Amino acid sequence: xxxxxxxxxxxxxxxxxxxxxxxxxxxxxxxxxxxxxxxxxxxxxxxxxxxxxxxxxxxxxxxxxxxxxxxxxxxxxxxxxxxxxxxxxxxxxxxxxxxxxxxxxxxxxxxxx
Amino acid sequence: xxxxxxxxxxxxxxxxxxxxxxxxxxxxxxxxxxxxxxxxxxxxxxxxxxxxxxxxxxxxxxxxxxxxxxxxxxxxxxxxxxxxxxxxxxxxxxxxxxxxxxxxxxxxxxxxxxxxxxxxxxxxxxxxxxxxxxxxxxxxxxxxxxxxxxxx
Numbered sequence: 001x002x003x004x005x006x007x008x009x010x011x012x013x014x015x016x017x018x019x020x021x022x023x024x025x026x027x028x029x030x031x032x033x034x035x036x037x038x039x040x041x042x043x044x045x046x047x048x049x050x051x052x053x054x055x056x057x058x059x060x061x062x063x064x065x066x067x068x069x070x071x072x073x074x075x076x077x078x079x080x081x082x083x084x085x086x087x088x089x090x091x092x093x094x095x096x097x098x099x100x101x102x103x104x105x106x107x108x109x110x111x112x113x
Numbered sequence: 114x115x116x117x118x119x120x121x122x123x124x125x126x127x128x129x130x131x132x133x134x135x136x137x138x139x140x141x142x143x144x145x146x147x148x149x150x151x152x153x154x155x156x157x158x159x160x161x162x163x164x165x166x167x168x169x170x171x172x173x174x175x176x177x178x179x180x181x182x183x184x185x186x187x188x189x190x191x192x193x194x195x196x197x198x199x200x201x202x203x204x205x206x207x208x209x210x211x212x213x214x215x216x217x218x219x220x221x222x223x224x225x226x227x228x229x230x231x232x233x234x235x236x237x238x239x240x241x242x243x244x245x246x247x248x249x250x251x252x253x254x255x256x257x258x259x260x261x262x263x264x265x
Contacts, residue, residue: 055222059219062221
C-alpha cells in the first residue's frame with residue numbers, strides 16, 4: 001500500500017489502492033516511522049495508484065501536512081485522478097496542499113523555499 | 114417506507130474491523146450497479162457507505178469487537194441503505210452531524226457531511242435494538258425526484 005523513496009530532504013510516499021480507514025492507518029504509520037528517522041523534512045504524496053479516498057483518507061493526508069509543518073517542511077500531492085482531486089477540493093485540502101501534475105512539479109514546489 | 118415490492122435485497126454482517134469497510138462499500142456498490150445508477154452515482158454510494166461503516170467501526174464499540182450490519186434494498190431505481198451496530202450509540206447526534214466535529218486529530222469530521230452530500234436522504238439515530246442506525250436513500254441522478262415518481 002505505501003512504498004517510499006528518499007530524495008534529498010524530501011520523502012516521497014507512493015500510495016496504492018484505497019485510502020480509507022485502513023489505508024489511512026498505513027500512511028500514518030509509514031510517515032511517522034520515516035519522518036522520525038529524520039528521513040526528510042518535506043513530503044510528497046504520489047496518488048497515482050489511489051482509486052478511492054474517503055474522509056479517513058483525507059484526515060490522514062491532512063495529518064501528514066501537520067507533521068510536515070512541525071518540521072518546517074512543505075508538502076505536495078501529485079497524480080490524483082479527477083475524482084480524487086475533486087474530493088480534495090470539496091474538502092478544502094487543495095487550498096493548503098497544492099495538487100501537481102507530475103513528480104517534477106511537486107519536487108520543484110517543495111524545494112522552492 | 115412506501116416501497117412494498119423491492120426488486121432485490123442484500124444483508125451483510127461483519128466485525129468492526131477496518132478491513133471490512135472496503136468489503137462493505139464494494140459489496141454495496143456492486144449491488145447498486147444493478148440499477149440505473151451512473152458511475153458517478155455508484156462512486157457517491159461507495160463513499161457514503163464507507164463513511165457510515167467507518168463511523169460504526171471507529172466509534173460503536175470502544176476497545177472491543179462487535180457486529181456491524183448493512184442492509185441494502187433496491188426498489189426500481191431507488192436504493193435504501195441502513196447501517197446498524199449494537200454499540201454505545203451517539204450521545205449527541207446533532208453535535209456529531211456538525212461539519213468538522215471530530216474526536217480525533219487524524220480525522221476530519223466530514224463523515225456525516227459526506228453522507229449527507231452524497232445521498233438523497235440521511236437519518237441518524239438510535240437503532241430499534243439500541244446502538245446506532247444510519248439510514249440513507251439514493252436515487253439515480255437522472256430520475257426525477259418528485260414524490261411518488263416511478264421509473265420501473
